[in-house]
Amino acid sequence: MPRTRIKICGLTREEDVQAAVAAGADAVGFVFYEKSPRYVTPARAAELIALLPPYVTPVGLFVNHTAQQVADTVAVAPISLLQFHGDETAQQCAEAARAAGRAFVRVFRVKPDTSGAELLEYERLCRASSGLFSGLLLDTFVDAYGGAGKVFDWSLIPKDLAHRAVLSGGLSVQNVTGAVASVRPYAVDVSSGVERAKGIKDARLIAEFIRGVRAADATFEKDPHHENPG
Numbered sequence: 001m002p003r004t005r006i007k008i009c010g011l012t013r014e015e016d017v018q019a020a021v022a023a024g025a026d027a028v029g030f031v032f033y034e035k036s037p038r039y040v041t042p043a044r045a046a047e048l049i050a051l052l053p054p055y056v057t058p059v060g061l062f063v064n065h066t067a068q069q070v071a072d073t074v075a076v077a078p079i080s081l082l083q084f085h086g087d088e089t090a091q092q093c094a095e096a097a098r099a100a101g102r103a104f105v106r107v108f109r110v111k112p113d114t115s116g117a118e119l120l121e122y123e124r125l126c127r128a129s130s131g132l133f134s135g136l137l138l139d140t141f142v143d144a145y146g147g148a149g150k151v152f153d154w155s156l157i158p159k160d161l162a163h164r165a166v167l168s169g170g171l172s173v174q175n176v177t178g179a180v181a182s183v184r185p186y187a188v189d190v191s192s193g194v195e196r197a198k199g200i201k202d203a204r205l206i207a208e209f210i211r212g213v214r215a216a217d218a219t220f221e222k223d224p225h226h227e228n229p230g
């Protein structure tokens with residue numbers, strides 16, 4: 001059973017990048033949405049990305065940016081993967097990814113009435129729209145688009161989608177082991193749950209969060225036939 005990948009999102013400070021790397025994060029996220037309390041300029045993101053060792057993926061978050069804005073950002077900040085977190089259409093995501101020359105993750109913001117069929121169809125459309133589509137991230141629907149620390153009903157995720165999707169929205173030290181054990185996602189993504197204040201991460205919470213994911217991974221290794229109950 002491969003281990004669950006982990007992304008720590010919304011980094012703004014050197015010490016937080018270092019804490020995420022030291023704790024074993026696979027990816028780190030930089031928010032380029034100006035209305036976010038975690039906003040970083042492309043130049044600031046470039047400084048933080050320069051601290052990363054090889055094989056830790058820098059991800060850039062965009063909300064309703066134009067293709068040109070995404071390309072301009074990537075020209076300054078050497079991010080490896082785009083994350084489209086707004087109301088972009090599949091075509092707009094594909095166009096921005098082409099302009100930037102990067103693969104992208106598309107966010108689906110889940111509502112209480114979202115169906116499993118809707119999620120699968122959305123993923124199919126994203127895949128059909130572009131060879132640069134890398135995967136779906138499932139977050140909770142909030143007006144502010146993301147980073148709100150709110151959980152959605154994980155039982156809405158079809159089992160066959162979960163294993164290739166990124167689970168996000170309100171994950172924390174308290175719930176991440178249970179989340180990974182029940183959903184068995186490809187990866188998890190967290191921001192608020194490892195923060196002391198918005199944009200200010202806590203090294204102890206990051207380390208505990210990652211240990212929480214690994215605790216769930218260890219149970220899969222012991223029980224390879226474990227079935228996702230969802």
Ligand SMILES: O=C(O)c1ccccc1NCC(=O)[C@H](O)[C@H](O)COP(=O)(O)O
Pocket residue numbers: 009010031033036037038061063085139144145146147148149150168169170171189190191192193
């Ligand atoms: O972090 C923000 O402020 C933000 C603003 C607008 C769009 C996305 C944003 N963040 C995305 C994330 O940090 C995560 O991918 C995701 O939403 C989980 O956040 P959280 O529930 O806080 O763990």
